[in-house]
Amino acid sequence: MTAEPVTTEHVTTELNLRSSLHGMVADWSSDQRSFKSASWGKAMMWIFLVSDTFVFSCFLISYMTVRMSTTVEWPHPSEIFALEIGGKKIPLILIAIMTFDLITSSGTMAMAVNFAYARERRKAAILMLVTAFFGAAFVGMQAFEWTKLIHEGVRPWGNPFGAAQFGSSFFMITGFHGFHVSIGVIFLLIIARAVWRGDYDVGRRGFFTSRKGRYEIVEIMGLYWHFVDLVWVFIFAFFYLW
């Protein structure tokens, strides 16, 4: 039996695949650190965000399940989330403003990170305060939306528009997200204060942890903040647009 001629192309792809697999394993299992460019804090935040992604996914999947399994018709989001402005009902206008607000805050956060690494601490602190302001504004608008819906009779256990699960899921998911934003605002204020005082220039020790902080904390804060924004995009898509 004559051997099939093996094309070199075939051999190289196979070799590349093998060596790149081995390379990946070698990189991951290398000496001292698996993620060479990540500090402890950054690695921890990333892994926490993966875990938190699972929490939000479970919430959203549960919401989709009850939305499909409930026997009563689901209320129409574009009618419920409409505001009357100048005698006209504009659907989703508040949500549009909230989303714009939150995404803008991601922009200011990114600028804060940049200035923090450039050691321009006043600018970084001010941008973090602006980010916190946008975050607080978001929570405020959310409170306004909750109030409006509650006035219209929406409750966690039922509402006049349709399936009871509408109110349950709405308050639970937006509440949980709003909780994340609020926590973020609090930490933004704490870190902005530390940046403003120059704690990370003089190596002042943390009140609780008694460790010296670094400007990297601004970036870690930014990771959390962008994550909270990203989650909002999914809530916006699945809750308000569906």
Added chain:
Amino acid sequence: MTDASVPQNVAPPPAEVPDVDLYHAHSWITKYVFSQDAKVIAIQYAGTAITVGILALVLSWVIRLQLAFPGAIPFIDANVYYQSVTMHGMIMVVYMLTAIFLGGFGNYLIPLMVGARDMVFPYVNMLSYWVYLIATLVLVSSYFFPGGPTGAGWTLYPPQSILTGTPGHEYGIILMLVSLILFIVGFTMGGLNYVVTVLQARTRGMTLMRMPLTVWGIFSAAVMALLAFPGLFVACVMLLLDRTLGTSFFMPSLVELGERKDYVGGSPILFQHLFWFFGHPEVYIVALPAFGIVSDLISVHARKNIFGYRMMVWAIIAIGVLSMVVWGHHMYISGMDPWFGFFFAVTTLAIAVPTALKVYNWVLTLWHADIHFTTPMLFALGFLVTFVNGGITGLYLGNVIVDVPLSATLFVVAHFHMVMGIAPVLVIFGAIYHWYPKITGRMMDERLGKIHFWITFLGAYAIFFPMHYLGVLGMPRRFYEMGETAFVPASAATLNIVITVIALAVGFAQSIFFYNLFKSLKYGAPAGGNPWRAASLEWQTPETPPGHGNWGKHLPVVYRWPYAYSVPGAPEDYLPQNAPPVRGERSP
């Protein structure tokens, strides 16, 4: 993989991260109570876990007494029985096993085994313990509220878990859910620490593939817990809202005692999916650390390197990945599309492959080894037997067609107590006997240890093995009493009495262990730094017990894997991980 011609154990590259600056405790309170030292936190975690574990053990006696002598003991009524079943299950699985493996052994061993000074974020680590303690207290406090703890069964399935027919529906179920939410928050803080410490804070030369399997097991379990606990978290939040605010996430419209409830349109099956998305990985969150620890016990006490180290690591990872997609096998009888049943049966049975690989590797490690029948080794061997036994019945239950008739019987109780009750508990005992000298500087009494082993091992076998027969006879689990049940023969009642008597005896016999534990603190023989002549890094600390910061002035440098036993040309029959390379040595 590794090319044999390339010398592996040359001096490792210089440190990538500067040495950490540690928090130094100034007072007794910050040193021993609100401590940021992982070793103290570990002992706090383990102490709390063992304490609630004893409570759960006593609750199991309540269950057994009722099953053997129905109605004979006045205070065990149906409510107390169901409350005992629920609390026994939940405490053992979550508050005892998970907490002791990850919070206890994880905290103590990870920094020592990877050559770190502490966990990466000691303050967060401390918070983790205190939140766990609060969660435990909230759970136990339900005994002091009107109605007592919940009797919903540890799976807490709605609708029954929050309806008025279930004991503890007033406060018990609320406290249970709040406690679980707190536990998850506390665990997340600890779990992030364990994962980041393993990934980012290893000492020079400590590649991932040179870590002891104990660390691999705990690390993989921590990763899985971070991905699986969200399912339980969400389930608890939603069930809590159903109970307190009257939402209908899980509650369909139903009539209770002739009265129509306000619930409408929820999905009870959704809870089961969320619960088991946590619940099945949870089995392996408990089992993987046990796998890891048992590998190290066998290797050290058989004076031989672990067989197929790389395959053992990949098997742990494969089990971890597969266990995230098998949760449906707990729901075969909940009503499920046959294709889903098929899918979940296939994934479930596929887990048997990496698991069997591990069992073969343990056996092959023992093959032609210099086995020392020390107490830790006996417990490791006991684990092998119970684990194989429980694993094989798992194959029965993983098949839909076998599971359907067996699911509601004592066969399932026998199966999971063998595989995730007795097996991990034997490993915990073995691990305590093994690492006690490092933690306290003194040996535990070997003779008492062996007596403790034989009573526990044979006794546990005598308790759970007959339950398989009872299950095959069709004896249902969770029933308060059988009454006049035609298909359960009278002899089953006799067997139940035998099981109960043994269970009481084995439970009391654990006092031998606690006597040994406390007596040896003061009277145990001084252990020295490395009584088992083990190669892994935790035995090479300059002080025993290890001081604050673990390593004195300089962090250790690692030259080889932790299984360098009986190395040709070495001065002793083991080479510590941090000993300089020997000429011609080929350790990985």
